[in-house]
Amino acid sequence: MRFLTRIAWAAVACVGAGCMGAIAIDRGEPVNSAWLVVAAICTYLIGFRFYAKFIATRVMALNDERATPAERLDNGHDFVPTNKWILFGHHFAAIAGPGPLVGPVIAAQFGYLPGTLWIIIGGVLGGAVQDFVILFASMRRDGKSLGQMAREEIGKVGGMVALITVLLIMIILLAVVGLVVVNALAESPWGTFTIAATMPIAVLMGLYLRYWRPGKVLECSAVGFLLVVASVMGGQWIAASSYAPAFTLAAMTIAIGIIVYGFLASALPVWLLLAPRDYLSTFVKLGVIALLALGILAVRPEMQMPALTRFVDGSGPVLAGKVFPFCFITIACGAISGFHALISSGTTPKMITREWHTWPVGYGSMLLESFVAVMAMIAACALEPGVYFAVNSPAGVVGKTAQAAVTTISSWGFPVTTERMADLARMVGETTLFNRTGGAPSLALGMAHIFARGGGGEALLGFWYHFAIMFEALFILTIIDAGTRVGRFMLQDLLGHAWKPLGRTSWMPGVVLSSAVIVSGWGYFLVQGVRDPLGGINSLWPLFGIANQLLAAIALSVATTIILKMRGPKYMWITCVPLAWLVLVTFSAAWQKIFSSAPRIGFLAQASQIEAALASGSLSGAAAAQSRTLIFNARLDAVVCGVFMILVAIVLVDSLRLWYRIMSGAQDRQVFESPFVLSNLRSEEV
Amino acid sequence: MTILRRVFAGICDLLNELSDQNAYARHLSAHAREHSPAEWRRFTDERFRAKYQRPKCC
Numbered sequence: 001m002r003f004l005t006r007i008a009w010a011a012v013a014c015v016g017a018g019c020m021g022a023i024a025i026d027r028g029e030p031v032n033s034a035w036l037v038v039a040a041i042c043t044y045l046i047g048f049r050f051y052a053k054f055i056a057t058r059v060m061a062l063n064d065e066r067a068t069p070a071e072r073l074d075n076g077h078d079f080v081p082t083n084k085w086i087l088f089g090h091h092f093a094a095i096a097g098p099g100p101l102v103g104p105v106i107a108a109q110f111g112y113l114p115g116t117l118w119i120i121i122g123g124v125l126g127g128a129v130q131d132f133v134i135l136f137a138s139m140r141r142d143g144k145s146l147g148q149m150a151r152e153e154i155g156k157v158g159g160m161v162a163l164i165t166v167l168l169i170m171i172i173l174l175a176v177v178g179l180v181v182v183n184a185l186a187e188s189p190w191g192t193f194t195i196a197a198t199m200p201i202a203v204l205m206g207l208y209l210r211y212w213r214p215g216k217v218l219e220c221s222a223v224g225f226l227l228v229v230a231s232v233m234g235g236q237w238i239a240a241s242s243y244a245p246a247f248t249l250a251a252m253t254i255a256i257g258i259i260v261y262g263f264l265a266s267a268l269p270v271w272l273l274l275a276p277r278d279y280l281s282t283f284v285k286l287g288v289i290a291l292l293a294l295g296i297l298a299v300r301p302e303m304q305m306p307a308l309t310r311f312v313d314g315s316g317p318v319l320a321g322k323v324f325p326f327c328f329i330t331i332a333c334g335a336i337s338g339f340h341a342l343i344s345s346g347t348t349p350k351m352i353t354r355e356w357h358t359w360p361v362g363y364g365s366m367l368l369e370s371f372v373a374v375m376a377m378i379a380a381c382a383l384e385p386g387v388y389f390a391v392n393s394p395a396g397v398v399g400k401t402a403q404a405a406v407t408t409i410s411s412w413g414f415p416v417t418t419e420r421m422a423d424l425a426r427m428v429g430e431t432t433l434f435n436r437t438g439g440a441p442s443l444a445l446g447m448a449h450i451f452a453r454g455g456g457g458e459a460l461l462g463f464w465y466h467f468a469i470m471f472e473a474l475f476i477l478t479i480i481d482a483g484t485r486v487g488r489f490m491l492q493d494l495l496g497h498a499w500k501p502l503g504r505t506s507w508m509p510g511v512v513l514s515s516a517v518i519v520s521g522w523g524y525f526l527v528q529g530v531r532d533p534l535g536g537i538n539s540l541w542p543l544f545g546i547a548n549q550l551l552a553a554i555a556l557s558v559a560t561t562i563i564l565k566m567r568g569p570k571y572m573w574i575t576c577v578p579l580a581w582l583v584l585v586t587f588s589a590a591w592q593k594i595f596s597s598a599p600r601i602g603f604l605a606q607a608s609q610i611e612a613a614l615a616s617g618s619l620s621g622a623a624a625a626q627s628r629t630l631i632f633n634a635r636l637d638a639v640v641c642g643v644f645m646i647l648v649a650i651v652l653v654d655s656l657r658l659w660y661r662i663m664s665g666a667q668d669r670q671v672f673e674s675p676f677v678l679s680n681l682r683s684e685e686v
Numbered sequence: 687m688t689i690l691r692r693v694f695a696g697i698c699d700l701l702n703e704l705s706d707q708n709a710y711a712r713h714l715s716a717h718a719r720e721h722s723p724a725e726w727r728r729f730t731d732e733r734f735r736a737k738y739q740r741p742k743c744c
Contacts, residue, residue, distance in 0.1 A: 076716030078736070082703070089700040099744040166741065173744050214726035217705035270734040271727075282704055332744075339743045346740050482742045489739050548744065 009049065016042025020120075023307070024113065030302040033378040036112070037296065040120050040374045044367040047124035052132060052363040059563060059571045060136050062355040067679040069142045070351050079143070081353035081681065084360055091348045092365040093282050095131070095340050096289070098177055098476050099333025099548075100373040102439035105446075106541060107330040108380040108388065109318040111308040114327045115377055122328070122335030123370030126578035128363045130552060131340045133559040133575060135362035138345035139352050140673040146345045146555060150651070152672045153561045157654050161647050162554050166342065167490050168644065169547040171518070173339075174262070174483045175525030176540040177476045182254045182530060183438035183537075184469050189247035190235035190429045192254070194466055195473045196247070197231035198277065199261075205276035217279055224280045228474070232466050239429055255530045258480065259523040266484035266515045274481045281475035288447075288471045292375050295450040301382035309385075310412065317393035318437070319538055320600035325589040329545030334373020336578065338551025340366065341558075353681065379446030380439075386416025387424065387433075391442040394535030395435045405434050427458055428465035437535035444468035480522075487518035528633045531626070534600065539637055542593055546641060549586045550648040553579060557655040564662055565669040572659075583652065590645045594638045603638035607631045706733060 001009075019039035023031055056062045073079040082090070107115035138144055144152070147166070151159025185191045205224045213219060238247060249257070265273055314322035319330060333339070344362060352358055380388060389409045390398075398405040402418045409416050425433045428448065433441065448464035456464070489505060491514045496503015502510045529536025556579035564572050596602030599609040610627050613619055619627050661667040702708045713729050714721060 076712045077709075077732075080709075080712060083699065085696055086700050086703045090703055093704060095743045097742065097744045170741060177744070209730075210727065211723070214723040215707065215710055215721060217707055218701055221705065270738050271730055274738060275730070275734050279705055283701070286704075337744065339741070342741055343743050479742045479744070482738055485738050486741045544744075 009046070012042050012045050016046060023116065027307060030304055031112075031307070032300055032302050033296060033382065034300045036116055036303070036374060036378060040116075040371055043120050043124055044371065047128065048359075048364060048367060051124065052128065052359055055129065055132065055574060056356070056359050059567055059574060060133075060355075060358075062136070062358065064354045064356050065679055066355055067677040067681075068139055068352045068355060069349065069674070070353055071679060071681055072674075072677055073142065073350075078347070079350045082351040084353065084357040087348065087351050087353075087357065088361050088365055089286075090351070091343065091361050092368050093286060094343045094347070095333075095337075095365060096285060096369055096372060097333065097339075097479060098180065098440075098472060099337060099339075100369050101376045101443055101472065102180055103331040103541075103545070104334055104373045104377040105380040105439035105443045106318055106392070106537065107327050108305055108377060109309060109311050109316040109392070110323045110327050111306050111312070112303050112377055112381040113307040114312070114323050115331055116374060118328055118331055119334045119370055119373045119377065122331075122578075123367060123373075126552075126581070127334075127336035127340065127370065128366035129574060129578060130336060130555055130559060131344045131366045132358060132362035133563070134341045134555055135344040135349055135352075136355075136358050137559065137562050138349035139355070139358060142674050143350040144345065146341045146558065149345065149562075149672075150554065150558050153558055153565070154651070154658055155654055158554070158558070158651050161651050162551075163490070165547070165551055165554060165644070165647050167487060168640070168647075169339070169544075169551055170483050170487045170490075171521040172525060172540065172544045172547050172640070174480050174487075174522035175529060176537075176544045177479055178255070178258050178262075178522065178526045179529040179536050179540060180438040180440045181258065181473050181476050182251050182526070183436055183535075184440040184444070184473065185249070185254050186251040186436075187248055187432070188430055188469075189244040190239040190462075190466050191469050191473075192247040192249055193238040194228075194231050194235040194470050195477070197234065198228055198470070198474055198477070199273070201227045201231065202273050202277035202280065205280065206272040209276060210271055220276065221279050221283050224276065225284065228280070228284070228470060229467075232463060232470055235466055236429055236462060251530045252527070255523075255526050258477075259519060259526065261477070262480050262484045262523070263515055263519045265481040266488055266519070267511060270485075274478065274485070277474065278478050278482070281478045284471050285475055288468070289372055289375075292379070292447060292450065293371075295447075295454045296375055296378055299450050299453045301378065301450060301453070303378070303381045304383060305381035305385050305388065314598070314601070317389060317397040319541060320534075320598065321542070321589070321592060325585040325592070326542065328585045329542055329549055329589045331373065332545050332548040332552075334370055334376070336549070336552050336582065338548050338553070338555055340369075341552065341555035354679075376443060379450060380442055381446075382449065383442065383446050384416065384420075385414040386410065387420065387445070388442055389414050390416050390421055391433050391436050391445065392439070393435065394437050394533070394538070396533035396535065398435075402432070402434055427461045429462040435535070437537050439537070440469065440472045444472065484515065484518050484522070487521075488514045491517060528636075531629065532633075533630075538600065539603070539634075542589060543637060543641060546586050546590050546593070547644050549582050550644050553582045553586065553648050554651050556582065557651055561655055561658060562671065564659055565671045568669075569663055586648075587645060590641050593641050603634045603641065607634035607638075610634070706730075709733065 019035045023035050070081040147159050147162040150162045208220050312323040398408040406416050444465050447468040451464040452461045529540045556575045559575040597605050599606040610631050614627050
């Protein structure tokens with residue numbers, strides 16, 4: 001490395017360390033978000049240039065002379081050599097979902113510091129490493145899936161456990177993202193109209209593409225985007241008109257609507273609804289993320305939230321539990337997400353042209369996702385803390401009336417008034433902003449403030465708020481639709497072993513039955529979340545976080561096994577350290593969620609508390625019946641949490657047994673890579 | 687200007703890839719076929735079947 005280059009990298013490291021130190025040490029005065037942005041970017045640059053390159057050269061020994069599956073198996077369909085920057089965008093669009101946006105907003109209750117440090121450090125040392133190693137491993141195995149690699153490299157048990165874990169995670173994921181949409185749209189005619197309008201717009205796009213202008217996807221998406229923007233504007237008119245009551249729906253009505261929608265959409269032809277909306281949501285997602293980045297850079301909002309709040313002690317109103325371990329399961333996708341391992345072993349490895357392209361695509365895309373999470377944290381923490389807690393706290397914690405809520409929140413040291421909340425609600429075209437749990441409304445509020453300060457001022461606050469809600473709901477509904485369909489395929493795959501016709505994806509009774517089972521699964525948890533007096537997010541988001549991180553533990557077990565087989569124990573720490581951290585975090589969080597004696601944290605304690613109230617006779621009639629349901633739900637959540645722990649413990653024990661056998665020489669270090677073939681691609685073809 | 691042009695071309699390429707228009711062009715060239723509404727429907731039926739059997743990320 002040349003002297004000047006070394007000086008430049010040393011400067012990047014010093015600036016990053018300085019900014020990181022500033023946000024970690026500074027107390028009292030609000031910190032400008034520019035410190036977070038610079039700290040994150042410098043850390044990413046150092047991680048990408050030095051740590052990832054070290055892994056690429058010393059551990060993976062990436063070799064551009066070696067033909068990738070995209071070159072060897074090129075069929076112009078799945079296996080296609082693709083430009084690395086296009087693939088970077090493609091992969092990023094595939095891994096970026098609502099997780100990195102919602103998780104940091106919920107974790108902001110601990111203050112901006114714990115979540116931001118976890119996002120940056122976890123991303124560089126954990127998430128990006130996982131994505132990179134799994135992408136590399138899958139590429140060397142002709143694009144095999146995580147489950148296939150687990151089966152081959154660890155054993156049959158690992159493969160089966162990975163499949164079941166994915167199915168269970170899908171059910172919890174769909175319920176929790178459904179709940180985010182329900183809480184954002186409840187009693188909001190503007191938001192409900194906008195989201196309802198996206199469905200006929202998507203169908204119109206489907207017909208446009210299928211019959212009127214086949215193949216013109218970009219043109220069709222541009223038309224769809226204009227119509228969606230028009231529907232956001234139309235929502236304002238609807239909310240002020242006599243049609244408003246028709247779109248002012250209770251949370252349970254919206255939940256039932258989403259369940260029915262999920263069932264119908266998963267059975268409808270893909271081209272009619274899912275595919276056109278997927279195109280639209282991908283473009284809107286990338287556009288809004290770019291817009292948010294520009295907005296934050298231009299506005300550089302100050303972080304109103306303190307670095308650490310009193311809620312690190314576990315008494316948080318948004319999500320109960322201490323900062324350790326709950327901050328680390330609340331933020332999954334922005335730091336490390338097991339779901340990414342499914343994407344890294346899906347389409348992407350089949351499109352890698354050169355082995356070295358896995359470096360920016362696998363490692364770099366995750367860093368960008370991590371940066372999205374930092375931006376979400378900034379958007380949430382730029383709000384006044386009192387407003388943040390008023391929006392995100394459930395009525396069961398802060399009180400059912402506006403006055404009770406502001407009194408409780410102000411007593412925590414985060415002053416807020418009913419007048420301030422009423423003003424804000426009026427400016428964004430809502431009747432109230434109290435108790436809008438789930439993260440989406442406060443994120444939308446934070447984004448709207450940044451966008452409005454960037455141009456348009458308070459006059460456009462309502463438009464930007466509903467535009468942000470539309471953007472979040474659009475791709476969440478796509479996830480619900482696609483997830484139900486995928487869950488149905490997985491279930492049919494399993495049921496097909498019992499009775500063959502059930503496995504046929506074209507047999508309508510099988511399709512209807514399996515769709516109904518999957519929708520009932522996530523629909524049950526969604527309804528449970530809506531009925532939960534603590535807002536649902538308090539129970540479901542930790543379950544989702546634990547499940548997602550446990551899937552990451554499976555992915556890191558596979559990655560560690562592969563590294564051990566390739567290079568011996570010398571470099572195992574690269575994936576073993578994040579694995580050990582995840583095991584510590586997820587198992588302690590899962591243990592607390594099941595067995596903690598605090599009813600807001602432990603599911604069993606919560607069930608016992610309600611049972612005691614029921615036994616004392618203080619509840620009767622409908623309240624007693626609802627309490628019995630709550631008791632059952634709390635125990636069910638405890639069982640689900642326990643099942644996740646057992647499944648992952650099985651994979652871990654299986655992996656540890658294998659690692660011991662390899663290191664003691666009882667088993668040879670056979671890797672299941674495809675044989676080396678010399679690449680014929682010339683540099684101009686890459 | 688050259689850099690800006692390259693960035694713009696890269697963005698256009700990415701949009702074409704994300705919209706499956708590149709994949710469709712590759713499909714036509716691999717099978718030596720001309721674009722037609724029926725061909726587009728054949729291509730999307732096959733592509734969507736594979737695409738939506740994979741979970742979308744959270």
